[in-house]
Amino acid sequence: MPPNRIGSPSRRVEALSKLTGAARFVDDLGMEGMIHGITIRSPLPRGHLVGLHLDPSFDWSEVTVVGPSDIPGCNRVPLLDDDQPVLADGIVNHAEEPLLLLGHRDPAHLERARRAVRVEMLELPGVLTLRQALRNEAPEDPPVHPRGPLLKEITILKGDPGSQWGAADLVVEDEVETGAQEQLYIEPQGMMAWVQDGVVTVHGSLQCPFYVRRGLEVVLGLGPEKVRVIQAVTGGGFGGKEEYPTILAAHAALLALESGKPVKMIYDRAEDLAATTKRHPSLTRSRAAFSRQGTLLALDMELNLDAGAYTTLSPVVLSRAALHAPGPYRCQHTRVHGRAWATNTPPHGAFRGFGAPQGCFAIERLMDLAAARLGLDPAELRLRNLLRRGDTTATGQVMREEMDLHGLVELALAGSGYRRRRAEYEGANREAGPEDPRRGIGLAVFMHGAGFTGSGEVRLASRAGLELGAGGVVRILAASTEIGQGAATVLTQVACDALGAPAASIDVAVPDTSEVPDSGPTVASRTTMVVGSLVERAARGLREDLEREAGLAADADPEAVAEALRAMARGGPRRWMADYEHPEWVQWDEEAYVGDPYPTYAWAAYVAQVAVDPLTGETAVEDFLALQDAGTVVNPLLAEGQIEGGVAQGIGFALMEEVVWSGGRMANARLSNYVIPTAMDLPRIRVEFRETPAGYGPRGAKGMGELPLDGTAPAVLAALDQAMGTRLTRIPALPEQILPGLQAVRGPASRGGPGLQEVRGPASRGGPHA
Amino acid sequence: MPEPVAPVRLRMRVNGADHRLEAFPGERLLDVLRLLGMTGVKEGCGEGECGACGILMDGRLVNSCLVPAIQALGAEIVTIEGAATDPVLRQLQESFMERAGAQCGICTPGMVLAAGALLKRRRDPNEAEIRRALGGNLCRCTGYVKIIDSVLHAARRLNGAGEGHP
Numbered sequence: 015m016p017p018n019r020i021g022s023p024s025r026r027v028e029a030l031s032k033l034t035g036a037a038r039f040v041d042d043l044g045m046e047g048m049i050h051g052i053t054i055r056s057p058l059p060r061g062h063l064v065g066l067h068l069d070p071s072f073d074w075s076e077v078t079v080v081g082p083s084d085i086p087g088c089n090r091v092p093l094l095d096d097d098q099p100v101l102a103d104g105i106v107n108h109a110e111e112p113l114l115l116l117g118h119r120d121p122a123h124l125e126r127a128r129r130a131v132r133v134e135m136l137e138l139p140g141v142l143t144l145r146q147a148l149r150n151e152a153p154e155d156p157p158v159h160p161r162g163p164l165l166k167e168i169t170i171l172k173g174d175p176g177s178q179w180g181a182a183d184l185v186v187e188d189e190v191e192t193g194a195q196e197q198l199y200i201e202p203q204g205m206m207a208w209v210q211d212g213v214v215t216v217h218g219s220l221q222c223p224f225y226v227r228r229g230l231e232v233v234l235g236l237g238p239e240k241v242r243v244i245q246a247v248t249g250g251g252f253g254g255k256e257e258y259p260t261i262l263a264a265h266a267a268l269l270a271l272e273s274g275k276p277v278k279m280i281y282d283r284a285e286d287l288a289a290t291t292k293r294h295p296s297l298t299r300s301r302a303a304f305s306r307q308g309t310l311l312a313l314d315m316e317l318n319l320d321a322g323a324y325t326t327l328s329p330v331v332l333s334r335a336a337l338h339a340p341g342p343y344r345c346q347h348t349r350v351h352g353r354a355w356a357t358n359t360p361p362h363g364a365f366r367g368f369g370a371p372q373g374c375f376a377i378e379r380l381m382d383l384a385a386a387r388l389g390l391d392p393a394e395l396r397l398r399n400l401l402r403r404g405d406t407t408a409t410g411q412v413m414r415e416e417m418d419l420h421g422l423v424e425l426a427l428a429g430s431g432y433r434r435r436r437a438e439y440e441g442a443n444r445e446a447g448p449e450d451p452r453r454g455i456g457l458a459v460f461m462h463g464a465g466f467t468g469s470g471e472v473r474l475a476s477r478a479g480l481e482l483g484a485g486g487v488v489r490i491l492a493a494s495t496e497i498g499q500g501a502a503t504v505l506t507q508v509a510c511d512a513l514g515a516p517a518a519s520i521d522v523a524v525p526d527t528s529e530v531p532d533s534g535p536t537v538a539s540r541t542t543m544v545v546g547s548l549v550e551r552a553a554r555g556l557r558e559d560l561e562r563e564a565g566l567a568a569d570a571d572p573e574a575v576a577e578a579l580r581a582m583a584r585g586g587p588r589r590w591m592a593d594y595e596h597p598e599w600v601q602w603d604e605e606a607y608v609g610d611p612y613p614t615y616a617w618a619a620y621v622a623q624v625a626v627d628p629l630t631g632e633t634a635v636e637d638f639l640a641l642q643d644a645g646t647v648v649n650p651l652l653a654e655g656q657i658e659g660g661v662a663q664g665i666g667f668a669l670m671e672e673v674v675w676s677g678g679r680m681a682n683a684r685l686s687n688y689v690i691p692t693a694m695d696l697p698r699i700r701v702e703f704r705e706t707p708a709g710y711g712p713r714g715a716k717g718m719g720e721l722p723l724d725g726t727a728p729a730v731l732a733a734l735d736q737a738m739g740t741r742l743t744r745i746p747a748l749p750e751q752i753l754p755g756l757q758a759v760r761g762p763a764s765r766g767g768p769g770l771q772e773v774r775g776p777a778s779r780g781g782p783h784a
Numbered sequence: 785m786p787e788p789v790a791p792v793r794l795r796m797r798v799n800g801a802d803h804r805l806e807a808f809p810g811e812r813l814l815d816v817l818r819l820l821g822m823t824g825v826k827e828g829c830g831e832g833e834c835g836a837c838g839i840l841m842d843g844r845l846v847n848s849c850l851v852p853a854i855q856a857l858g859a860e861i862v863t864i865e866g867a868a869t870d871p872v873l874r875q876l877q878e879s880f881m882e883r884a885g886a887q888c889g890i891c892t893p894g895m896v897l898a899a900g901a902l903l904k905r906r907r908d909p910n911e912a913e914i915r916r917a918l919g920g921n922l923c924r925c926t927g928y929v930k931i932i933d934s935v936l937h938a939a940r941r942l943n944g945a946g947e948g949h950p
Contacts, residue, residue, distance in 0.1 A: 029881040032889030035824020035864035039890065042823035198924050200828045200836055201890040249826075249890030250924050283829040498888025498925045651884045651930075658927030659887065685833035685922070693915040693928040701929075 018510040018517040020713045023651035027503045027522065028496065031247075040204040040218045040246040045276040048206075049078065050121050051269045052279070054114040054131050055289060056106045059358040059678030060140035060158075063106050063133075066114050072130035078117035078273040085268065087235030091261055091324075092228055097160065098324035098361065100233050100264045105156070106135060108323035108360045109679035110289040112261070117269040117277055140358030142678040144295050144320035147355035159356035165321050166329035166354040168336050170607045172408045173347035175303075178312035182303035186384045189300075191744040192372050192727075194320075194673040195293040195666070197365050198690050201249020202286040203258060207266035208276035214267050215242040220259035221251045222535035223493050227527045229260035230267055238527075245525040251497040252663070253364030256537050257326055258290050287683035291363030292673060294331055294354075295320040298339070298376035303347075308390050310399045312347035313408075315339050315376060319369070321354040322361035328354040331362075333467050335369030337611050338724065340408040341377035342419055342461050343399040348408040359678050364537060366663065367462075367723035374460045378728030379743060382456070382735055391436065392732060393427055393457050400459065411610045414599070416706050419617055422643055423459055426619035429702065430639040432457060435623065439736055451625040452739075452756070453636075456732025458620050458725035463612030464644075464710075464717030465540045468602045471594060478533040478548035479591030480509065480556055481523075486580030488513065488556070489521045490549055491589070492533040494541045496522075499719055500652035501541045507648055508546045508712045512553035513560075516572040519579055531591065539616070539717025542648055543710060544594065550712040551592040559590075597710070614708045616718045618642035620661075622729040626737045628756050631749030633669050633737075635730060638699045644718035645708040654701045657722045661699045664726020666691045672746045796856045798822065799866025807853035813839075814848040816856075817863060824864035824893040828922070835921030838894030839863050845901035847920070864893035873900045876938045885934030887925035895921050899935045908939055 018024045031037040054066070066081065068074055082089050082103040089103055090096040102111045113133060118124045141152040141163065152163035159165060179185055205218030214234060220226055223243040230241045243263070248255060262279060269277040281289070296319050303312040317339055321328035336352035381399075385392040400419040406412050427433060432455055439453040446452055465471050478492040490509055496502040502522045509520050523530050533545045557575075559582075560566040566578045582588070602609040623637040640661050647653045670689050674681040682688045707714020727745055734752070735741045739759045742751060791806035798820060807816050814837045817825045825848055828836035832847040839848045840862040867873035876896045879885065886892040895918065902909055902917035909917070914935050915928070923931060 023884075025881055026884065026886065028889075029886060032886045032892050033864075033877040033880050033896065034868065035822070035893050037889050038823070039826070041827070042818075199888070199890075200834060200922060200924055201826070201888070202828070248888065250888040252924070282827075283831075500887070655884050655887060655926055655930045658929045659923075659925045660927075662927035663924070684831065685829040686831060690922060690924065691927075692919050692922060693932065694919040696928060698911070698932075699927050699929055 018507050020507055020511040020646060020648050022507065022649065024503060024507055024649055026500060026652065027506050037247045039201055039249055040206060041280050043206055043217065043246065045208060048276040048278055049117045049119045049273055050124055050279070051115055051117045051266055051277045052124050052128055053112045053265060054116065054128065054133065056102065056109055056111040056113055056135070057133060058106065058135050058137050059109045059142060061106050061135040061137040063102055063104060063113065064136055065134040067132040067134060069130035069132070072127065076118060077127050078269055080115040080268045080272050084272055085233060087233045090232065092232045093257060093326055094329055095325035098326065100261060108358050110360055112265065115265050115269050117273050140678060142358055143675065144297055144318060144355060144357065147320070147357050148297065148318060158358065163356050164353055165325050165356050166332050168332055168352040168607060170336055170348065170350040170408050172410065175312040175314045175347040175349045178303040178347050182311050183306040184304045184384065184387055185301060186380065186387055187301045188380045188383050189743060190298050190376050190379045192296045192375050193746055194295045194362065195365060195671050196287060196673060196688060197252040197254030199250030199252060199254055202281045202283055203255065203262050203290060204280040205259060205262045205266045206276060206278045207263065207270040209270050209274070213240050213242055214270065215244065216263040216267055217244040218246050218259060218263065219248045219255055220245055221255040221495050221497055221537060223495070223525045223527050224532045225257065225535055226260050226263045229264055233264040234267060243527045245495045248495060248497045252366040253368065253537065254291060255497065256364035256535060258363065283685060284683045287688060288680050289360060291326065291361055293365035294328065294362040294369065294372065296335070296372035298372070300376055300380050302380055302384060304384055304388060308388050308395045308398045310343055310345045313340060313345050315350045317350060317352040317373060317376065319354045319372065320357050320359070320362060322357060322359045324361045326361045326363045328362065330467060331369040333369070335373040337409065337463065337467065338370040339373035339377055341374065342401050342459055342617065344401050344405045345408070350408065359675065366660065367720045368538065370462055370720065370724045371667065371727065374724040375728050375745065378458045378460070379731065382732050383741065393423065393432060396457065396459050397423060409611055410608050415614055415708055417617060419459065422617055422641060422704060423619045425704065426457065426621050426639060426641040429641060430455065430621035430637065432621055436736065443737065443739065449629055451627055452737040453623065453625050454733040454736030455621060455623045456729050456735060458728035458732060460725040461615040461617050462539060462721040462724055463615050464543050465612060466538050468604055468611050471544060472596050474534040474594065476534040476544060476548060476594040477531040477591060478545050479531065479552040479589055482556065482579060482583050482588045484583060486519060486576060486583040487521050488515065488519055488579060489523050491523050491530045492545050492549065493525050493530050494533055494545045495525050495536040497536065499656055500649060501536060503652060504542050504648045505546060505549050508549050509553045511713070512550045513557050513575060514570060514572060515575045515579065519576045539719045539721065542712070542715050543717045546712040546715060548592040548594065552590040555590040614710050614716050616642055616644035616716045616721045618721055618725055620725045620729040622733045624730060624733040624737055626734065626752060626756065631753030631756065633734065633752060635665055635697050638697055639702070640699060640722060641702045641704070642718065642721060643704040643706050644721065645711060645716035646705055646714040647703050648712065648715050650703070653703065653718065656719055657701045658699045660722025661726050662691050662696055664723050665696060665730060667723070668727035668730040668745050669747055672748060792854050794854060794857050796859050796861055798861045799863060800869065809852065809854055811853045812849055813851040813853045813856050816853040817848060822863040822865050826890055826893060828890065833922070835894045835898060836891050838897045838921060840897055840901060843904065845898050864896060867896060872903050872942060875942050876900055876934070879938035879941065880934040883934040883937050884930045891921060891923045895923065895931055899938070903939055903942065908943060
């Protein structure tokens with residue numbers, strides 16, 4: 015295969031700059047006369063802001079101070095709802111909420127200034143956990159949120175689940191919880207801002223330049239031509255730099271406007287952990303009916319998300335959670351009731367998976383429980399219920415695309431030695447001495463809908479294209495950001511492929527809102543599939559013009575294409591643009607929650623093998639097979655890397671990463687006690703692809719960036735079921751939950767077999783549908 | 785009020801060049817190196833947990849956020865900016881590009897230097913040894929597989945082996 019085409023393991027286009035230290039991240043930038051900015055934050059989770067007192071004995075003369083009254087536009091972060099202030103005004107709704115901004119050239123002086131501000135607040139009762147919200151403990155006066163504690167409610171209904179409970183052979187009920195999880199990009203949030211000739215420019219670590227631009231237009235009261243947003247090299251995002259950078263950009267821009275100087279704001283790790291968004295904690299109560307043979311007859315799920323203090327993106331996260339909650343299973347009677355609740359914690363937000371991991375965890379835990387009750391192997395129960403082509407999902411979407419979930423699952427079972435190991439561990443665990451490790455193997459089957467949910471892509475109306483410039487270099491014009499996932503390389507390969515050009519002819523524009531069109535945010539596993547398709551179409555247009563106008567032969571080799579590009583470029587710069595066209599066969603009814611929420615899905619079957627140390631409760635993931643079908647793989651090397659990294663995050667989500675909440679704030683906001691997997695905590699994750707091209711992305715490529723977050727934790731928990739002979743329902747599953755679980759089943763009568771014992775996390779209370 | 789502390793005069797060798805500078809007793813080597821223009825030294829946590837600020841000081845891997853600058857008096861320091869002149873580090877750079885060991889790139893300088901410290905004392909490490917040697921360097925993108933493959937690839941090349949999958 016020629017290099018840099020679709021399917022080739024091309025080198026990352028920006029690899030050299032990242033290996034030499036030449037890549038400039040935001041903290042590596044500086045400007046003449048630059049000052050630093052910091053944020054004064056709320057010490058309390060909720061209260062009236064009575065006053066911000068500046069110590070008169072401190073020298074404030076050179077310190078820039080910005081409060082809410084200095085905001086020239088609207089003191090609101092424009093997202094789905096305009097409920098979140100840029101700087102709290104009057105009432106504070108979460109700990110760490112920004113109250114005041116300070117700027118000075120000397121960071122040490124700034125730290126002294128921080129200590130010279132006294133925040134006076136009158137504390138108000140708040141609702142600090144999802145369970146409190148569910149128990150209707152949210153204070154009513156003043157309400158925890160203007161729209162009430164319930165920020166969003168969604169119901170998906172197919173058939174009549176209520177008709178099934180009475181006659182079914184088995185009804186299982188379950189309640190599961192997932193904790194908050196920190197994105198933990200290794201580069202903390204950071205932004206620079208300056209004002210020149212009436213234009214406010216921000217340059218920083220971000221995923222979505224046009225989100226930030228819109229935010230600045232609203233907050234600063236400026237037209238789009240007066241705001242410019244440039245992405246710096248970004249050290250990881252994972253959703254954490256989807257919506258949050260808008261606030262930081264607004265803060266930096268306000269300080270720049272007030273001081274007239276360039277401003278840099280870089281969070282340290284503690285501030286980043288305590289103040290920025292995390293994955294939504296969830297609590298799902300579900301009930302399913304089965305026939306004796308294991309056919310899923312009915313499914314009813316009550317899915318709850320903790321949104322935190324403001325709406326941010328929670329309605330869409332809830333939507334994706336609810337849409338993924340029924341899993342890849344056929345079921346005639348399904349109801350999913352999803353609710354996102356306001357609480358007085360920092361707002362939860364986008365994190366890779368975007369609700370799907372919570373929904374997927376609930377259904378996969380439920381399937382494992384049902385398998386145990388039915389006396390079936392969990393893999394066998396899944397095989398009896400998997401969706402097939404032509405089946406209809408809970409929203410009535412007909413699975414039109416070519417798919418073979420049974421084949422995928424069988425391949426994963428064979429590749430992991432699932433059946434053999436399952437039997438082997440069953441015996442070994444029975445014979446194990448008190449100090450011997452207990453082993454287990456577990457499967458998760460799942461999917462991830464690629465692209466924006468519902469009518470989202472229609473609303474985004476993305477645009478991307480190519481510009482032919484001096485020397486015959488074709489520049490990709492897109493707002494899609496390279497954040498480590500490989501977007502720049504993949505888009506280059508797509509353009510090379512459609513043009514037949516060598517990689518040297520292609521260049522990727524820096525995402526800069528004054529230079530590139532709005533190709534939408536870099537989120538939702540949409541860049542390769544949606545933006546890649548636009549680049550592919552634009553490149554085909556250019557190729558056609560090369561053939562028509564310049565007489566390029568249809569079978570021209572890459573050098574001939576490069577030469578034709580150089581010749582055409584002598585006529586001056588030209589552009590080929592493509593606009594999003596919604597496939598007419600994708601129909602979605604936002605009100606009824608009926609139709610095709612996604613044009614296509616990536617499918618996966620993951621198998622985890624674990625060993626639990628009965629003395630310490632520690633779990634080692636000894637083997638992990640991640641098998642997926644995300645259509646055509648554009649770059650196998652980068653795709654493997656992305657899945658490997660996602661599985662690692664999923665193992666952290668399952669076993670390690672606990673946000674400890676205390677009084678509405680993160681009590682472990684340090685890397686020494688919020689622990690993510692190191693090289694020593696992970697096995698050699700094995701990644702395999704099946705490639706069934708879809709009729710949608712470039713050459714049939716689907717989105718896959720978020721996929722590994724959805725099924726990793728359920729696979730690990732399923733393996734823990736076998737190792738422990740008991741089941742856990744809350745993640746992260748830490749040694750302190752695993753150890754008592756193991757001890758509870760030490761008696762020989764209760765080990766393994768149908769009807770696993772249940773061990774709930776210490777926070778769990780109340781039965782299903784309580 | 786404590787007495788203002790006077791800066792200390794320092795001399796250190798950074799990537800082969802002599803630098804004379806002043807640093808306050810509490811100042812971190814991380815900040816001093818970044819002020820010298822070595823912005824490949826990254827701050828990820830400021831408490832020695834993530835390894836993004838890793839450098840080689842007299843051949844040893846250290847987290848420069850935990851090292852007072854004055855402790856580097858007379859030291860020989862190598863950052864990622866100086867990697868190209870060192871055969872082991874140069875091969876690691878090449879192997880990380882070849883085997884996709886870098887994704888977002890923020891942990892990469894520290895990762896390369898940590899791997900370099902390993903390969904300088906152990907020519908042919910196995911995977912477990914590599915995992916131990918990189919245990920102090922956090923990466924959130926890769927799951928470490930491609931990083932380990934990059935190090936294995938570099939070791940193979942340095943030991944004179946040709947192309948071959950690690």
